[in-house]
Amino acid sequence: IGANLHVCAFIQIYFEMLKALSSFSIANGGCKGRYLTTFLQVTRSAMSASNSPVEYPVSSSRMSVMIPITLGEALDKTNNHGKYQVVLFLICALFTAQEVFHTCIDVITAKPIPWRWRDEDPGISRATFPPCETSRDWVYAENATVSIRSEFNLYCNPLMLRLVTAAFFMGRLCGFVVFWNVSVLFGRRWPMVIAIWCNSIVTWLLSCSVSYEVYVILRALDGFTMEGYVIGAYVLMLECINENSRQVYASQYRSFQGLGFIFLAGTAFFSSSWKVMCLISGILITVHGAVASVFIPESPKWLLAKGRNGDIVTFIHKVSTWNNRRIKDQFFIVDNKKKQPGEKVTSEKELFLTAASLVCIWGLLHVAEYILYLNVLFLPGNAYLNLLLLGICDIPARAVPLYMMERLGRVPPSYSGT
Numbered sequence: 500i501g502a503n504l505h506v507c508a509f510i511q512i513y514f515e516m517l518k519a520l521s522s523f524s525i526a527n528g529g530c531k532g533r534y535l536t537t538f539l540q541v542t543r544s545a546m547s548a549s550n551s552p553v554e555y556p557v558s559s560s561r562m563s564v565m566i567p568i569t570l571g572e573a574l575d576k577t578n579n580h581g582k583y584q585v586v587l588f589l590i591c592a593l594f595t596a597q598e599v600f601h602t603c604i605d606v607i608t609a610k611p612i613p614w615r616w617r618d619e620d621p622g623i624s625r626a627t628f629p630p631c632e633t634s635r636d637w638v639y640a641e642n643a644t645v646s647i648r649s650e651f652n653l654y655c656n657p658l659m660l661r662l663v664t665a666a667f668f669m670g671r672l673c674g675f676v677v678f679w680n681v682s683v684l685f686g687r688r689w690p691m692v693i694a695i696w697c698n699s700i701v702t703w704l705l706s707c708s709v710s711y712e713v714y715v716i717l718r719a720l721d722g723f724t725m726e727g728y729v730i731g732a733y734v735l736m737l738e739c740i741n742e743n744s745r746q747v748y749a750s751q752y753r754s755f756q757g758l759g760f761i762f763l764a765g766t767a768f769f770s771s772s773w774k775v776m777c778l779i780s781g782i783l784i785t786v787h788g789a790v791a792s793v794f795i796p797e798s799p800k801w802l803l804a805k806g807r808n809g810d811i812v813t814f815i816h817k818v819s820t821w822n823n824r825r826i827k828d829q830f831f832i833v834d835n836k837k838k839q840p841g842e843k844v845t846s847e848k849e850l851f852l853t854a855a856s857l858v859c860i861w862g863l864l865h866v867a868e869y870i871l872y873l874n875v876l877f878l879p880g881n882a883y884l885n886l887l888l889l890g891i892c893d894i895p896a897r898a899v900p901l902y903m904m905e906r907l908g909r910v911p912p913s914y915s916g917t
Contacts, residue, residue: 694727
């Protein structure tokens with residue numbers, strides 16, 4: 500079909516050229532000085548109508564050819580470690596700090612409140628859990644609205660308190676399934692932006708929870724919407740970077756997770772109640788989401804899959820401008836899916852087994868990780884200092900594996916860490 504269209508286009512060019520030259524020659528008395536200009540004008544208009552990638556400028560007798568290149572080659576031309584990629588990495592990686600803040604906020608909002616017996620001196624307080632089965636009345640030694648454990652009277656119902664955490668993680672699981680499939684159909688950017696602003700609204704509403712039931716529902720929605728922008732930002736960031744440099748950004752994506760612990764410890768130390776913590780969380784995601792919504796582009800790989808070549812070229816030129824790597828050649832993106840000579844293709848069975856084993860390892864490690872994070876209040880010492888130490892230790896823990904992977908390969912550091 501493409502060959503037939505080009506043949507028809509050149510036949511059209513030929514007849515248009517003959518008509519233009521004959522009419523121009525008769526009207527101007529056979530003047531030959533302007534034949535070339537008229538020929539180029541007619542040729543350029545006819546070629547643009549035939550959707551050919553070849554352009555014929557009027558001001559020059561040489562033609563400019565559009566070069567077909569792959570998306571990886573275009574990204575390499577823009578510098579994979581340029582200013583644009585660094586800013587994009589910072590904006591996307593900071594979502595991991597938001598993830599930690601939203602996940603571990605229950606550690607602070609459900610902290611135990613000191614209590615005392617009603618007939619005791621008001622200056623006396625006990626830091627242990629109050630007795631549930633006793634005929635002697637007891638009261639809180641501090642304001643009961645400081646913690647959801649005291650405000651919703653959950654001391655004698657530990658299962659209801661665990662249900663809050665379970666609802667949050669169930670929301671995260673559902674959010675991963677929903678937003679991943681939506682991003683495949685409608686792109687990476689818009690589902691992520693919608694998840695950001697929905698999470699912002701839910702977080703603001705959390706501070707207005709009037710009952711335990713409302714709080715549980717909002718925490719489930721918080722996990723659902725949070726997973727939408729965490730997984731969306733990760734995939735979109737990697738698809739804006741070529742495969743040669745992708746392992747650096749992928750391994751350091753969670754490097755800002757420690758900042759989440761540090762900020763959570765400082766915020767909890769100076770906040771007066773769990774509602775203030777929710778308000779601060781809402782402010783953080785609102786400001787961060789506004790910056791991300793403006794800066795983060797659509798994934799070029801998704802655009803390539805949908806055939807939106809013009810949008811990819813616009814994105815490449817934008818990145819090259821940011822990185823001071825202006826691409827002067829005219830080009831269009833092609834999808835390079837052909838098997839190279841001697842290239843080994845991984846079978847679907849091998850790919851499935853590898854992915855399944857990695858998912859199991861990753862899942863088990865996250866279980867152990869969150870067992871520590873969510874029970875930091877029960878560790879010896881000060882809870883705020885424990886959170887601060889977790890954050891400080893987490894920051895270098897993200898940089899060391901990158902060095903080990905570059906020196907030892909991918910498998911040995913994974914086995915040693917596991």
